[in-house]
Amino acid sequence: MGEALLSRLIARAAYQPGEILISDPMQQRREFLAQQYGVGVTADNSEVAAATEVLLLAIKPQVFESVATALPSLGQNGQVPVILSILAGVPLSKLERAFPGVPIVRSMPNTPATVGAGITAIAPGTQVQPEHLDRAKTVLQAVGDVVQVPESLMDAVTGLSGSGPAYVAIFIEALTDGGVRAGLPRAIAAQLALQTVLGTATLIQETQLHPAELKDRVTSPGGTTIAGVAQLEKAGFRSACIEAVQAATERSRQLGS
């Protein structure tokens, strides 16, 4: 996810490569990022912590405690960075305990950020002033839309838009398989499936139609669509989507505790 944000930030010239320093323990990863994006790299997290105005935390929640403990206290060179966390589940209370007095913005982006079509929810911590929030938003608005939510909703955001690209990708893959089963060549089926999802999303966005209204418009009486919709309902498609978001939300809560 860190790379998704990085690639778009550079493509949009929100930052120059020379202004970005990335810490990663994997040498192969460091070499790749330096070569691909021209950014500075280091294996020492403290170097990033000492040199930055925005410190993006893009590690796994499972290693948060060990990474935070090993960092020196921030702001010793006079500039206190804004910490922008994208960690699933990790609450502001835990982040603020690890970095006392530091402005922290908890956020949940998603992978469409890579192409500037992301959506990120943010929740500011107790030390965050308007200028800190602006700094965080500048980073996130370069990769898509930004919405502010109460922190209590961040796990639900994670279950929906954070994890959602995987659900949508599975849907596109499954539609493609359906087309293949019905006799379409795979390449044509894949093109039809992808554009159907993209086109429907664009249609709903541009017309502000309620999804149910759009479904009704496609569904001719006694026609093909209602036959397909009836099968989706029989298979519990809606329920599967609702339960997927719920399960991911609960997992996000677990990761933070």
Ligand SMILES: NC(=O)C1=CN([C@@H]2O[C@H](COP(=O)(O)OP(=O)(O)OC[C@H]3O[C@@H](n4cnc5c(N)ncnc54)[C@H](O)[C@@H]3O)[C@@H](O)[C@H]2O)C=CC1
């Ligand atoms: N993948 C996604 O779609 C999204 C992920 N996130 C969050 O982003 C974070 C990263 O997730 P992914 O990118 O999926 O995982 P990832 O495993 O692809 O990336 C984690 C990176 O952290 C590096 N790393 C490991 N230990 C480190 C350490 N001690 N110090 C510095 N770097 C270290 C790894 O080498 C790796 O490059 C997680 O907290 C996740 O909840 C948030 C939104 C969406």
Ligand SMILES: O=C(O)[C@@H]1CCC=N1
């Ligand atoms: O699967 C995960 O834990 C991360 C958080 C949201 C999307 N990917």
